[in-house]
Amino acid sequence: MKPSKHRDTRLLVSNIIGVVACALGLNYIIWRYIASLNLQALWFSIPMVIAETYGILDMLLFVFMSWRKPEREPLSPPEKAEVDIFITTYNEPVDLVATTARAAMRIDWPDKKVYILDDGARTSMEKTAEEIGCNYISRGKDWRGKPRHAKAGNINNALLETSGEFIMILDADQIPAPTILRKTLGFFSEPSLAFVQTPQYFYNLPPGDPFGNEASLFYGPIQQGKDGWNAAFFCGSNAVLRREALMQLGIREYVETMEKRERETIKRLAKRMQKTSCDDAETCAAVKRLTEGLKAAGEALDDKASLEHVSDLVIEAVRDAEFLISRKEVSEIAGAMNELAKEGDTEAAAIYRHIIGNLDSIARRAPSLSDTLPLRGSEEYLEALNLARSEExxxxxxxATISITEDMATAMRLHSLGWKSIFYPEVLAYGLAPEDFGSSLKQRLRWAQGTVQVFIRENPFFKKGLSFPQKLMYFATMYSYFSGFFNLVLLLAPIIYFFTGIAPVSSWSVDFFVRFIPFFIMNKIMFRFVASGIPVWRGEQYNLAMFPLNIKAVLSVLSGKKLGFVVTPKHKEEGHNFRLIWPQTTIIVLTIAAVTYGLIGFFGGRGIPAVGLLVNMAWSIYNVASLVVVVRALYYQPPEGWNAQLPEFVIQTDRRPAQDDSANSCPAGKP
Amino acid sequence: MDFIIEEKEGTERYSLVAASGRLNGASATEFKRKIKQIVEAGKSRLILDMGGIVFIDSSGLSALISGLKCARESGGFFRLANLRDQPASVIKLMMLDRVFDIYADAIAAKP
Structure with missing residues (x-):
């Protein structure tokens, strides 16, 4: 068979398995709702059936995602294309960045410029960039005192200082293969293609991947599936992007933000005018002038006048109102001078005459002292109306800067503007995964929080311009981070059963088994078939075991607390912090206690039916077998003599000074 | 020379700036620098005659926005005039006609 034919057959089989798994899943869950809820214990059976429904929907989304997998063969690259290669860094070791920069300089493409974007503004980094012969950018003084927006801000800054037609983004630790541009640039012959994402591959995973960092499922079947719906995600590194697409995104966002802000400002000021009372004719005239000005500006905005024009209408009204108030105040001073003059003060008389003679011009120049009206001195309106976005x-x-993980939001905005994306599955860059459990958890938490943040602030279902499958693809990923609550229910269920004898189903009957077991088995087969050889058990373990982290992520975003961007540590943190795994350990201990209690009860002749005992024991074993992964991870020590190996092409071609060869085997700073 | 930008006329009420060539990633920095220089010299009421600009891309548009920011932060304005077809259609496509005051020619743009 030809490879493509083989692929087609494989996809067909995969789809059939998927459909069967979905049908069995629906068959099971519908039966759960209509015929098997334990009505005596709704407090238990309802959360349980909701958790099960969550799982079924997750499976449906997965099957839909895996429905088609486009074949991606590199196209011949254009003859000429300027590429800017951005290496983003904040506080990673200079050596680590240097290895990446050297590899970037060796990329096989004539028209490229390599930039180190150093958010740490380190002189040592700048010096190293010079030695390597690449460019160095750090934030200028414009950024002083302004929100920095972490990595997104770092790249946005560099975008305005460079001009290549294409941009390749690399994280500090992602060593690119020399062929990376030749294999990806050809795809851009499609004019509406915004980016090509390639996999993140980690060359420092310890044997057995104790921390579950292996990403080949995501950078394989999952991204390929999303690619099938023109919804491949941009993942922040190892991607080539079209500058025009990014800039267009920025400009659109600017226009929309400015328009929204101007509308809100006018509304707010108008409201304030309504509440302002006036006691004298001049103040009333000023209020009237401002009110009219705001009304005219609002109407102009609705009539699609330019924002500059609308701003000017407001500013003019403010100026006029200020003049009216000022004139009143200056007249009052003149009045006071006149009183003094009447008492014989000749100097006051002169001032009086001067003021009265030049009343208007003085009033125009004198700043108003009034604080009853929102006048020129009040920054809130100036900020909003100068179209300058001065706070940025x-x-x-x-x-996108709305999320601590900028990549997903950016990709979604690009897709919503009609741009296309491609996932090209060949590994073309080699990076580092966190080397200890604590760092790995920090990275997971950041992803989870960032994803939930995007879900809340830019929900794909309300995003105009996305196709329905694209919405589903974004939703599927966001949805998966809500699993913590449902997994907790699944973990607690057997414990509750053993201690109380209450089951979430009305009975452990034949009806239950004929529906549940085929679905369960088919679901596992389907997942493994789609994964096509990539190990999935570690991922399944972590999926269940990460329930505290996922719950924390959702709650922290919902609570509205400000979330910081944590740079994933690229070095090993020492020590075992038991606090990292107390929720999982608690569940393990409770489960073992519950099983023991159940067994004693069963053999002591108390209540639990044998079937219930067996089902819940199997369930408990599955739960514990999944959760122990974090215990193992916390106390994990790599085998004696094991070291991360840099990819061959780096070792062979890295012409580093001899005294500095330590980085060849351990760029993560390991001894 | 691909891109030229110069101040043509400076009065108290406005300054006329004319640009010609391709306003793109390569010339955007020069454009921003020049505008900043003019505004810092106290002239923030600007009219940009774009009659000579034959091509503009997103980086160029971003430079226009920087110009607008610069001028308006100093209390002035930044008006566009005399647009050729390509810049006009790109500006419309990106909805920047929603932001900028655009005039048929420099005379119409004068306050």
Whole structure:
């Protein structure tokens, strides 16, 4: 068979398995709702059936995602294309960045410029960049005192200082293969293609991947599936992007933000005018002038006048109102001078005459002292109406800054503007995964929080311009981070059963088994078939075991607390912090206690039916077998003599000074 | 020379700036620098005659926005005039006609 034919057959089989698994799943869950809820214990059976429904929907989304997998063969690259290669860094070791930069300099493409974007503004980094012969950018003084927006801000800043037609983004530790541009640039012959994402591959995973960092499922079947619906995700590194697409995104966002802000400001000021009372004719005239001005500006905005024009209408009204108030105040001073003059003060008389003679011009120049009206001195309106976005260092922000993980939001905005994306599955860059459990958890938490943040602030279902499958693809990923609550229910269920004898189903009957077991088995087969050889058990373990982290992520975003961008540590943190795994350990201990209690009860002749005992024991074993992964991870020590190996092409071609060869085997700073 | 930008006329009420060539990633920095220089010299009421600009891309548009920011932060304005077809259609496509005051020619743009 030809490879493509083989692929087609494989996909067909995969789809059939998927459909069967979905049918069995629906068959099971519908039966659960209509015929098997334990009505005596709704407090238990309802959360349980909701948790099960969550799982079924997750499976449906997965099957839909895996429905088609486009074949991606590199196309011949254009003859000429300027590429800017951005290496983003904040506090990673200079050596680590240098290895990446050297590899970037060796990429096989004539028209490229390599930039180290150093958010740490380190002189040592700048010096190293010079030695390597690449460019160095750090934030300028425009950014002083402004929100920095972490990595997104770093890239947005560099976008405005460079000009290549394409941009390749690399994290500090992602060593690119020399062929990376030749294999990806060809795809851009499609003019509406915004980016090509390639996999993140980790060359430092310890044997057995104790921390579950292996990403080949995501950068394989999952991204390929999303690619099938033109919804491949941009993942922040190892991707080539079209500058035009990014800039367009930034400009659109600028226009929309400015328009929204102007509308809100006018509304707010108008409201304030309504509440302002006036006691004298001049103040009343000023209020009237402002009110009219705001009304005219609002109407102009609705009539699609330019924002500059609308701003000017407001500013003019403010100026006029200020003049009216000022004139009143100046007249009052003149009045006081006149009183003094009447008492014989000749100097006051002169001032009086001067003021009265030049009343208007003085009033125009004198700033008003009034604070009853929102006048020129009040910053809130100036900020909003100068179209300058003064609170930000750069007005045009191509990369989304709404989330601590900027990549997903950026990709979604690009897709919503009609741009296309491609996932090209060949590994073309080699990076580092966190080398200890604590760091790995920090990274997971950041992803989870970032994803939930995007879900809340830019829900794909309300995003105009996305196709329905694209919405589903984004939703599927966001949805998966809500699993913590449902997994907790699944973990507690057997414990509750053993201690109380209460089951979430009305009975452990034949009806239950004929529906549940085929579905369960088919679901596992389907997942493994789609994964096509990539180990999935570690991922399944972590999926269940990460329930505290996922719950924390959702709650922290919902609570509205400000979330910081944590740079994933690229070095090993020492020590075992038991606090990291107390929820999982508690569940393990409770489960073992519950099983023991159940067994004693069963053999002591108390209540639990044998079937219930067996089902819940099997369930408990599955739960514990999954959760122990974090215990193992916390106390994990790599085998004696094991070291991360840099990819061959780096070792062979890295012409580093001899005294500095330590980085060849351990760029993560391991001894 | 691909891109030229110069101040043509400076009065108290406005300054006329004319640009010609391709306003793109390569010339955007020069454009921003020049505008900043003019505004810092106290002239923030600007009219940009774009009659000579034959091509503009997103980086160029971003430079226009920077110009607008610069001028308006100093209490002035930044008006566009005399647009050729390509810049006009790109500006419309990106909805920047929603932001900028655009005039048929420099005379119409004068306050």
């Amino acid at each position: 260092a750069v007005p045009v922000q191509a990369l």
